Amino acid sequence: MVSSVRRIPSGFSFIDKNWGGIYRGGSYLVVGPRKSGRTLIGLQCALEAAKNAEVCLFFTIMRPKDLMIQAASLNFDIQSYMNQNLIIVVRVAPPNDIYDMYNPDDYLVEYFNDIITVVNQYNPTRIVFDELTPFVGFKNLDHLRDTFLHTLETIEERDITSMFVISEPATQKTQSIVEGLSQFVTGVIQLRKQVGPGERIHSGTVTIIPNVGHTEGEFTSEYRIEPYKGVTTEFSKEPVYTTEESTPVLPRPRMINRPTKIDVPTEPYAFSNVYNYNDFLLILNNQIALYKSTGQTFNIVSLKLDPAAQIKGILTINQLQNAVRQATSKKDKICIIENKVIVLLVRGNLKTVVDLMTSVQNNLPSHDPNYINAALEYISIFNLEVDERVENAESMMEFVLTADTSSTNTYQPLNKYIG
Secondary structure, three states, rough: OOOOEEEEEOHHHHHHHOOOOOEEOEEEEEEOOOOHHHHHHHHHHHHHHHHHHEEEEEEEEEOOHHHHHHHOOOOHHHHHHHHHEEEEEEOOOHHHHHHHHHOHHHHHHHHHHHHHHHHHOOOOOEEEEEEEEHHHHOOOOOHHHHHHHHHHHHHHOOEEEEEEEEEEEOHHHHHHHHHHHHHOOOEEEEEEEEEEEEOOOEEEEEEEEEEEOOOOOOOEEEEEEOOOOOOEOOOOOOOOOOOOOOOOOOOOOOOOOOOOOOOOOOOOOOOOOOOOOHHHHHHHHHHHHHHHOOOOOOEEEEEEHHHHHHHOOOOOOOHHHHHHHHHHOOOEEEEEOOOOOEEEEEOOOOOHHHHHHHHHOOOOOOOHHHHHHHOOOOOOEEEEEEEOOOHHHHHHHHHHHHOOOOOOOEEEEEHHHHH
């Protein structure tokens, strides 16, 4: 009997040459130190999927511009594939705050659950998660292993090929984490960086280690990171140096606590669903693409705070943002623009909007009825539901942001909206 499991190109010629590709529905772990090329291998896998008209979900902690620079070093115009909905970039905020909690494990589990939720939403053929390191700091390693295994099994049941990128372990605990995750994947790609003279050559050794299948066995080779090729084992023996004039090989990912410049109260939030404007546009474009392909509607809700509320000491934009964060699901996305808190309700309808407004009211700084009545006088709302006239995120946001000056599309007082 011939197995229905087939191999597909990985985007990394060393794997394709020695293993004949990666298994459709298989899972792979890329392990390596910083600047070893691990993100580039993930991008090479995504590019291979897009070139074959497959949909790839690319989870990242990087800013969109940084990711585009990384892709450009492969001569990879990632934006064009995003416009075709072949690569869907999902920005994930690192859970830095939760490690101050007594037990962060239950919150970290939700990140893995979110992977499954997004996979169910977009139904890709491949996913790349770059990178997994900030999300595996479980106190209970058995809990981590069970969670990771459940995630893999759920993805594999849908015949989705997955690649997870993780940092090379630096401590005994992180060594245990990587070993624990490695035992569940189909194969491991291990990068060991070597540094040339003056740290100008990015090179090292790569080892591909099979766990399941890939009976060809384990292989090791020298590799280099070269402009427009990425991580490759096929290079000339003459030294290839990178200079300031050449295409950057591997910019450092920027690790940030929250993807917004707005100060928020220092409370132990497990998740950050607040995004800066550019990231919010990226997410909104993905949501518009989903609407056009599946008909799944959504709403953009803008809550505007009258500046007089802060002058009179009634309510600040930070307090309103905090109320909105507590009122929304982590699947919903928030963006702060001046005195407006803008929410993308991914499962939007009129009832959802009304429920959101009621919950915002319940999460204001005080539950005193007199205070609530006073605060609501300074909050107004504009609600926009997606329809076939929407072209892109920029035009949709322009419509929302110019509602102040429009004679037909205006904000309504919040107390009247929910009253």
